[in-house]
Every structure is written in C-alpha cells, then in structure tokens.
Amino acid sequence: MTDASATAPRRPGEQILTALGMSAPALDPADASPHTFPGGGRWRTEVPSCEGPEALAVVLKEASRLDVPIHRISQGSGVWMLTDAEITEMVEATAERDIELCLFTGPRGTWDIGGSTRTDSGGAGLRARGHDAVAGCVEDAVRATELGVGCLLVADEGVLWTLHRARAAGLLPADTTLKLSALVGPVNPASFAVYEGLGADSINVPSDLTLDHLTEIRRVSATPMDMYIEAPDDLGGYVRMYEVAELIRRGAPLYLKFGLAKAPGIYPYGHHMRELTLATAKERVRRGRLALDLLARHGADGDMAPLGSRLPGDLSRFDIPS
Secondary structure (H helix, E strand, O other): OHHHHHHOOOOOOHHHHHHHOOOOOOOHHHHOOOOOOOOOOEEEEEOOOOHHHHHHHHHHHHHHHOOOOOOOOEOOOOOOOOOOHHHHHHHHHHOOOOOOEEEEEOOHHHHOOHHHHHHOOOOOOOOOOHHHHHHHHHHHHHHHOOOOOOOEEEOOHHHHHHHHHHHHHHOOOOOOEEEEOOOOOOOOOHHHHHHHHOOOOEEEEEOOOOHHHHHHHOOOOOOOOEEEEEHHHHHOOOOOOOHHHHHHHHOOOEEEEOOOOOOOOOOOOOOOHHHHHHHHHHHHHHHHHHHHHHHOOOOOOOOOOOOOOOOOOOOEEEEEEE
C-alpha cells in the first residue's frame, strides 16, 4: 500500500525543519476555501501587462518554450490605446490557443485632469471622473466586444455597475466577463461582496493581504480572486512565490498573476517603450515558470482548472432597477 504522506503536498523546508524540532503548526482544515472554478480546478494563470500584439507574440512564444499554461492574458493601457487591427490580431491569437483576452476600459483618474491623484493621499485614484469618462469606458467596452474581446478590465465601481447593467440588458454580449483592477482591489470581505454584487466576475485583491484575510473573504464569496504572486513596484513589489500553495488553499478559486517587480511602469504603452515592454513580457512568463516549478516541487501543482475555461460560475448580484 502506498503511504499517503509520501504523495501529500509538503510545505517549504518542512522535512529539515521538522528534523530540527522547528516544524510549523498544523494546517487548519477550516481555513481552506471550499470553492472551485466551474468545470473544476482551484487555480488558473494570468499574464498581465501584455500591451499589444507584439508583446502578446512574445508571451505566447515564451509560454510555449517554457511550457507555462495560460488561462488569461490581460492588458493595462486600455482599449483606446489599440487600433482595431491590433485588437483583432490579439483576439485571433488568443482564440487560436483558447486563452481569455482581457482589455482595460477607458480613461482613468491617474491620466485625467484630476490633480488630486498626484497628492500624497492619492485622491480619487483610478475612478472615471465625470460623465464623459464613464462614456469613454462604455465606448471602449462596446468597441472591444464588437471586435471579439470577451473580458473587460474595470477600475471604477460606477463603470462596473453600468457595464453589468448593459450586459444584463443585452447591450453587451451575455458572456462578457468583468474583471476588477488590482489598483482598486477590495481589502475586506464586505467590500469584496459589494464588488461581486455590482457585477464583477473576477476581483483583483491587493498582494499584501494576509492568508487570514483570504479566508475571511472566502467565507462570504465564491467570486474568482486575482492576485499578483509577484507585484509590480507601484503595487508594492511583493514577491510571494513560497506562499503560492497556501494562497491557493485559502483563496481558491484563484488566478495566479505573474507580475514583475523592479521594472519601470509601461502604462500607457507606446512604441517608444517597445524594448522594455517586450523584455518584461518575456520575463513575466519566466516568473510564471518559477512559480509553477515551486508548486511542483512541493507536490501542490494539482487541481489546476482546465485550459480554456473562463466563466466564473453563478455569482450573487444586486437587483437591477426596472
């Protein structure tokens, strides 16, 4: 008979620390998330900051070379920073490999006229300032979905609710998914549940949330959670690779986002930043390989969601007024 402990996932450094009398406290089964993605699996992968067709080609080539499975590829500069031809090329390349493509919607406060975003307090942050900014986000959403984009990245709760209502009314495709930006991510279970109610199908949480915070969130919501395993510097620069197995155990269903610390910002992208953008796109895939190798070494790489899966399952929404 096979010893079950021989194949059970192990924790980093477990054997030696136990031998030295320094073993960690036993894991509490009550901390584990009971949720999975529809269709099975507890984690998916995402490569963020893929800013155009050329960067996408680099990501796909490197993912093939390093055998990194990808469920979603996202972009941060915005729909409005891409031509129709560029969007179409990205849609076709991702569809060919059954990867979800997610593009950011519209203008946001950090690039708009609001000086308060550049104060120490950060002011209104990424929110869409005024009716015209909301309209720009809606315009981007319509244009992107008409070109075949199935996932929209949103950084404003009003825009999120507006796009959810448009989706429910049939003004956007019913299978469009709405992803909340890491730059406005909720930090407690109450706010996480609010974003779910407003229409979010996938919610970025800040990478500095503790493991207990993830468990608290999972007690109120099964909405897929996105989390940078390595966060860009403007999001804190956190590197949490050794916690990946426990992040999955606590936070499933979870998108593992392969970000990159110690790299300059590239939003909004233009060809003047080409070499940096392509180099960082390639390195993000390599970071993904490192995280997946670590999971495999610890025997915790099972239960990945099937490639090509993208829908979030049944979620709780606020009633839409008639």
